[in-house]
Amino acid sequence: MTDLDYTSLDRILPAATSSPDWGDVMSRFRVEHGRRRRRFVVAVTAIALVAVVSASALAVRAFFIDKGFIGLPPVGATASTPKRGDLVLSAYGVTGRSRNKVWVYRDGRVIWQREYPPGRRERPESANAHSSGLLERRLTPRGVELLRSEILSTGLFGRDRELSMARPVPFFNYIHVRNGGRLVRVTWHQHPPYRRLADSLYPLATREQATALQRLTARVTEPESWLPASAWRDQQVRAYVPARFELWYGAWPLDVRLSDILKPLPASARELLRTKRPRRVAGRVGSPTNLVPAYAYVFRVTTEEARSLRRALVAAGLDVDWRIDDVALAYRAEVRHPNAGAITITFVPILPHGGPAAPGG
């Protein structure tokens, strides 16, 4: 028999960690309100800027952006070069309360993205208060080697490993580094609280391994905090402007057929996507003890095709997915499916090594 009463559920649910704070709600409301007003002003300014850039298009050969952005690049922005690059290392982890992703290439390019917790003051180069957007700057070859050696010196990267941590860490963290001609992948997770299931998951990291990985995460995702000035070829921060995007049609966490997903799209978008062959990405989402299948259909498009698709989605009246519009350009479309009322269509930038700008990409 299932014993679903208030008392049992009260014992099972995690306790609330703090008392109500209506003042905090109000301050978040005011910040958001002000931000949206600023966004309008920025949009008007951007329109003016586009007009100026268009008027002088023949005179301006390159248009670089020194501030991150979410979604598609401003019209006229010059795509980052070189368009392709060999990945030397990548990392995903939390430092302080920021979620950080970083990719470092053999040509010295460092591309990163930080997502900030609520309440942080917006940094000048960031796209908004929640996300830096994708930014880049350049290391010298020696700088790249310093970063790589720092990781290899821990002795943890001789082979792929998957570890769990006894201390609280985010569910999914990794550092990948090129070693001996291949990318070695070390991933670590929170140790599951259910002891019965623990043995079937990953080996527990030693205290030394845990400390080393935590320290490395900070150094790899914030190299400016310790690398000497001479390790940088160009410290100027610019937006990473992708030349291609992936469109992720998320069927999360349920399996929805591609035809169900394409049905609500406007005809012009459907036609464009019919010429592409999507790949179906399967994965699992959830907690360590409750992983459920997740699927996405992924289309690769140029920036111009992405712009034309966005226009079609907007013209069709699809709403921006306001739940994640601070960190990604995404739209919601209603679908007829017994278990899913809506799907999300997300525009994901493609990085120089060909992977999407997402954890694990």
Next chain:
Amino acid sequence: MIGRRGATLDELEALYRSRFEVFARVAASVTGDPDRARDAVQEAFATALRKRRSFRREGPLEAWVWRIVLNAARSDVRRSSQALAYEEPLSPNGHPVDDAELRVALARLPERQRTAVFLRYYADLDYAAIGEALGISTGSVGATLNAAHAALRSRLEEVQA
């Protein structure tokens, strides 16, 4: 007032103060982490304030806010592609409390079924409000809860066998 649309700031504040703990704890069943659940609730109420004029008064205000809270919690999970597991409270002698089987069985339910269980039996919402909160029809709420009961029953029997 007949025909009035939108929620007032006072109504939202009163709901927040009276039901904060219930919102925060059920949100933690989605995020798996009480701190992030609290953040989700705070963000959700800020969003509710911003969108308060769009509340149509076709159902209770609480159900409308639940939908925003659950969306904020799911959004948090989606942003990080992760969900932390529930903390495991220990009894004074250091052993897990008696509800371990039920806890694991609940954790293995699909998120919608698990949330429906918490909304019904912990937050004490009726089927119409649960439907509004989950964005499904009232009829589907019964089916979702039945499926949850069946899954829980079978998993608990499996454990006890």
